[in-house]
Amino acid sequence: MESIYSGYPPELSPEQQKYLVKTAKDWAIQNGLAVRPSPTILPAGADPNGVLATNAPVTLFPSPFPKGCFEEANALQTAYNELYAAITCNEAWLGKIIEDLIDVDDFVSNLWKVHLAVQKEGYVQNLSLGLFRSDYMAHVSANAAPSLKQVEFNTISSSFGGLSSLVRSLHTELLTSPPSYPPHPLLQSGVPPENSAVETLAAGLAAAHQAYGPSKSTPSLPLGIAFVVQDGERNIFDQLAVSRQLTVHHHIPVFRVASSQILNQTSISNSNSARPLVYRPPHAPESAFEVTTVYLRAYYAPDEYKSARDWEARTHLERSAAIKCPTVLNQLSGCKKVQQVLAEPTGPDHLSAFLKGTDPGIIGRLRGTFAPQYDLSSHGQGRELALNLETAMHHVLKPQREGGGNNVYKSDIPEFLRSIPESDWKGWVLMELINPAANAKNVALRNDGEVLRGNVISELGVYGTILWNNAGKILHNEQGGWLLRTKGKEVNEGGVAAGFSSLDSILLF
Template sequence: MSPLTERSYPPVLEDQESERLVQVVKDWTIGNGLAVRPPVAVAPAEVDPRSILATSAPVTLFPSPFPQVCFEQAKAVQTAYNELYARISQDEEFISRVVQEVIGGDDFIASLWDVHLKVKKEGYVQPLSLGLFRSDYMVHQENQGTGTQESMPQIKQVEFNTIASSFGGLSALTSSLHRFLAATEYPLLKGTGAHGQYNLPENKSTQGLAAGLRAAYSAYGKSQLGHETCVIFLVQGGERNIFDQRHLEYELQQGSRTPVFRLPFSEILQRTTIADSDKRQLLYHLPSNPSKVFEVAVVYLRAGYGPGDYPNTSDWDARYHIERSAAIKCPTVLTQLAGAKKVQQVLATEASGLGKFISQDTEEFKKIWETFTNIYPMDTSEAGLAARKLATDPEKCQKYVLKPQREGGGNNFYRSSIPPYLKSVSESHWGSYILMELITPPPVTNIILRNGQLEQGGVICELGRYGACVWNQHTREILYNEDAGYLLRTKGDQSEEGGVAAGFGCMDSCSLV
């Protein structure tokens, strides 16, 4: 495949240029909140016992070239994806079938489904749902390396995130950083390639996601109990990626002054109660002033997406407590389950899967279908048995990634690691995985600044497109549906995973080519 970058990109930096650029980036990122709490390797607990330190989020020194046609393709399809996943979350029968196929080997999915069944039994009291989604893609191009003419590049979907779709708060800032550098620092560099035109698209991911939260907050309406209403960010303890979340809070509070509170997942049952009424309003008791009670209009889950957030039975009780309340959830359990990898596989395997939700003769169907790559079940169906042969073959497995029904990064198995992993797992559990053909993006080079050190070489870029959607589960009416900006995550081309907070990837922005 033809590289997206010329040999002169990124420009070769002399030592003094490199030192200056690193210092400028370090200062700008801290000055503007493009930051994370430092990892333990940088600041051990004994060095920072009060968690007062912050460090620059890992970033590229230059924006990475990205095909404009692919960028526009992702943007154009996002609202259709929002509506698709709203419809999936409304189809309990479909989600039930998917869940039954994977729960034999996935206790976490089974426990989420149990929460839904318990609430369904007593009756849901809140028909409105909020989705803050992110659809992740990589660039794909047919006929690469075959000697024949290569086709136009297209995006192919890696995954669709329905819970805790992170980095919207930092992504817009990364775009701003590269705009600043393009205006002030790149023109000063001597190296060839530094002075070209940078086609940097607008990125309003912070505003877009906050607008979705604000739409849900407004849809909730005023308290019937006479309380002030609020938004709760449900978070993990010791969150390193706190500033990403804070930027959404600050944006939400600007202008409307919406009360926003952070609540650790482990403190749900201590800090909230449910009103003794038919509406089951969720009440938040302010720790600093227990006499002050807020009615929770929206609960935004930035925790609860993996088994690690549920170490005790009480944590599942807390999730049930939230789910049965009148607060608008982002996401509900059903919407979280809609984001399972098995759902993605069913949609992509045959047209009838996607056609169940979107008519096959529509433009929306075509746009979504074109983003799918080859995904296979790992069950005992004919397709699943064929996929098992691919996954266990030492040679053929090199083209695939094995995925469990998990969010958050670091959960997948790539290439040669697939066969030994499957040997360690009972075959009765294989059906809870999917097998995806690896997408091979065009070569790109860049320089990453991570923990004060520069890493230069080949990189792989993954584009995420955010979407915000509010809908009514009962009437199926879509109340709000908007594209909400983008994320570009970049990692060294030797890394399998792309999680920024986990230390694999870094923040980046697009220079469209």
């Protein structure tokens, strides 16, 4: 396996690099593979009206990825969808895990309170929608084929489906328009697999919209889907790819509602016990729409809840009749602790319990994607591995949060743990590091136009959507589309250390 990476990607002459960079930059803007520029790449005041855009960060080459791992990830996605739907339905099981975290994790605790408050009043919507992304790496070990190992399972705001499909198209166009690339056997071996992420995600939202049924308002109102988004979202074109599919293909109205505006622009009438969520567009306040489905592309991280008003808004959405993508419970099912409990090698067979109708072979393969991971709540193997510098080197310490940026790696782990109260350790999960191909390389075009090259680690995400009711009945369960995100391992360009994280695509081998 290592041999596939040696000599890939081919070296670029200055003219070749210039051509690929120019083509990628222009292609990106022509096709909406774009982001709004961050303030760090623009002088202050340079764009007072917020009109400028730039290419999303992309690799110039697709990355090789083992075909077996790719196919396995796709094959398991609907079972993973079902697993997380089943966990979300089992409030007792999930609640036991969550209650363990409440005193060490304010964010988990506040989410749980939202659930308890709505539960007390009584939920009025028994359908839930999941737009999930399961993230993996191809794990390399001596004398064996590469195996698929899960990094995390995202149950909220799974992003990059829109832009990822576009990177696949960019690389496909380069591959099929010789002489765009220098000659290399892998670049002549075919094109990246189809990427139906946009179609899949939109179809999931459309399924929820349909399942919502007729308006619950009197008189009845036109129906639509609300994307709840962050103020000043720079990754907006990723989201617009999905909303365009909903409006153009499914003919469903989509509204973008900033999380800060939820309490201003939406309302639930006290006099209607069905609690339909009514949206009044600020540009047309005389028009009212009933929201069938709330798609959260916000409210996934603690720093988005700046005041009690944000918790109030989240509770407002949760108690409404709109189908939530996700519910608070479904968001909580994405806690790292859940992943760790599922992966426990001894004790109850949670997987089989949650996936009663599923082929045991599939359950075994699902289990095969778990990397070893450990609880730190009490003395035992997890603590031993984490506190010993030598064994810590092979691990990563993760809080309950999705999305990365919060992890503690390798030699930093023992010191970090000793710097926090031992009572807080149970908020963290220790996971064995997955061992990616050591000599994978790529070249990335950043969104400021700088070009970086070096050793990289790639993470595969596979999208899935599921719609279920709280009795566990599944109305829609689909897999489709993928993301390859490629990060620089140790990038040193022109003497300056700089990391990169780029959208990539796949050449299967």
